[in-house]
Amino acid sequence: MNITRQAETLPYDQIPFMHWGIITKYNFTSEKIRYIPRKRWDPLSSAEIRLYDPTLGRLIPIGKRRGHFSYVSPVRGARPEPQTPGKPSKDVFKNIIEGRDYAIFITLDDVRGDNPFSVSPVMLDVKKYRAVTISNRFPAMVRHIDEEIEEKIRKDIEDEYTKIALGINLVTLPTKYYETLSEIPANDLSAIIKSMNVSIDYCVEEARKRGIDLAPVYPFFNIGFMAGGSQPRLHSQVYIDLNMDGHGAFMENLLQAFEEKYSSGYCYLCTSRHDDRIVYENETWMVWVTSSPRRNFHLRLTTKRHVERITNLGEKEINDLAKTLIISSQALDRLGVTRDRNILFYSNPFGYSSFFHIFVDLIPFERIGGIENLDSCRVSRYSPEDVAMELRNIIEKSL
Numbered sequence: 474m475n476i477t478r479q480a481e482t483l484p485y486d487q488i489p490f491m492h493w494g495i496i497t498k499y500n501f502t503s504e505k506i507r508y509i510p511r512k513r514w515d516p517l518s519s520a521e522i523r524l525y526d527p528t529l530g531r532l533i534p535i536g537k538r539r540g541h542f543s544y545v546s547p548v549r550g551a552r553p554e555p556q557t558p559g560k561p562s563k564d565v566f567k568n569i570i571e572g573r574d575y576a577i578f579i580t581l582d583d584v585r586g587d588n589p590f591s592v593s594p595v596m597l598d599v600k601k602y603r604a605v606t607i608s609n610r611f612p613a614m615v616r617h618i619d620e621e622i623e624e625k626i627r628k629d630i631e632d633e634y635t636k637i638a639l640g641i642n643l644v645t646l647p648t649k650y651y652e653t654l655s656e657i658p659a660n661d662l663s664a665i666i667k668s669m670n671v672s673i674d675y676c677v678e679e680a681r682k683r684g685i686d687l688a689p690v691y692p693f694f695n696i697g698f699m700a701g702g703s704q705p706r707l708h709s710q711v712y713i714d715l716n717m718d719g720h721g722a723f724m725e726n727l728l729q730a731f732e733e734k735y736s737s738g739y740c741y742l743c744t745s746r747h748d749d750r751i752v753y754e755n756e757t758w759m760v761w762v763t764s765s766p767r768r769n770f771h772l773r774l775t776t777k778r779h780v781e782r783i784t785n786l787g788e789k790e791i792n793d794l795a796k797t798l799i800i801s802s803q804a805l806d807r808l809g810v811t812r813d814r815n816i817l818f819y820s821n822p823f824g825y826s827s828f829f830h831i832f833v834d835l836i837p838f839e840r841i842g843g844i845e846n847l848d849s850c851r852v853s854r855y856s857p858e859d860v861a862m863e864l865r866n867i868i869e870k871s872l
């Protein structure tokens with residue numbers, strides 16, 4: 474669907490610097506060089522990925538890294554400020570949905586809209602859809618740079634550990650107003666997941682046309698101010714990293730863990746039954762309390778079928794995922810767990826041939842201390858078996 478033809482468009486030369494990830498010869502000046510989003514690898518906690526070459530009999534660097542990196546993107550600071558400390562700011566999505574503010578619509582429900590690399594924000598009334606996916610107005614990565622200024626910028630900021638952060642940040646929102654997974658109806662949550670998935674496929678396909686065939690994709694929800702939610706309306710986000718230079722430490726750990734099990738001939742998520750830590754299951758999904766929680770009350774969800782990428786979920790799996798998230802969220806509420814939560818979707822990066830089985834981590838917000846910052850580690854206060862028993866009882870009573 475070509476949207477720009479049917480709606481009022483913001484002229485290219487009037488797009489402010491880095492809005493929607495757009496840098497042009499009109500909005501860039503040399504003083505803005507330090508505001509160019511950078512992807513910066515920590516030289517102390519990242520290293521080159523080396524793969525074994527059987528013909529040479531040794532490990533060969535493949536020009537990509539793994540470990541800690543930061544997206545340094547000062548435009549993120551231009552997001553609307555909260556009016557009450559400790560609360561998200563007012564709902565900016567309302568004006569977008571009603572066609573009174575500019576947006577770039579990548580999908581309308583599960584139908585493709587404008588190209589993920591579009592540089593034409595439009596005003597469009599989208600109330601008739603359940604969920605829409607837009608390009609983030611204040612992203613962590615650049616989506617478009619005019620060719621005539623790109624090389625100079627590259628020369629000025631890039632080095633062994635630093636490059637212009639290239640990628641797409643998506644936001645998927647329901648057109649009706651909800652704040653948490655406990656209050657949204659299942660069909661609206663399904664619509665969010667479908668819209669998000671279609672937009673991911675669209676972005677990956679368009680990136681491939683531009684020669685970018687490796688793309689770690691990170692979908693998530695930040696729910697509540699303390700969990701990083703700057704907007705009160707429930708919405709999901711996706712970070713699509715198009716730098717083709719590797720992935721973070723946690724993703725590396727996952728790939729290695731899956732590989733370890735695979736070389737022993739099995740998939741951990743296809744075979745593990747999680748003993749007495751199961752909280753809820755239906756035909757296609759199960760939820761359990763992890764035995765090595767990243768936060769107290771950390772729940773993990775996975776599909777019963779071996780699914781490698783979130784975009785490979787079928788219709789029933791998406792609908793069941795929506796129900797499973799809602800039931801889990803409501804059960805945590807009844808247990809008195811904080812409502813500020815992150816929902817993290819782990820999926821095989823596009824273009825990787827790694828062995829992978831998708832899963833979702835539901836992580837309530839918590840203050841963390843030194844040891845949790847020193848390493849990938851957590852001191853947990855509760856017995857996972859007790860938490861699972863309590864959640865099971867709550868869910869059994871409510872179903």
Ligand SMILES: [Zn+2]
Nearest residue numbers: 740743779830
């Ligand atoms: Zn599996």
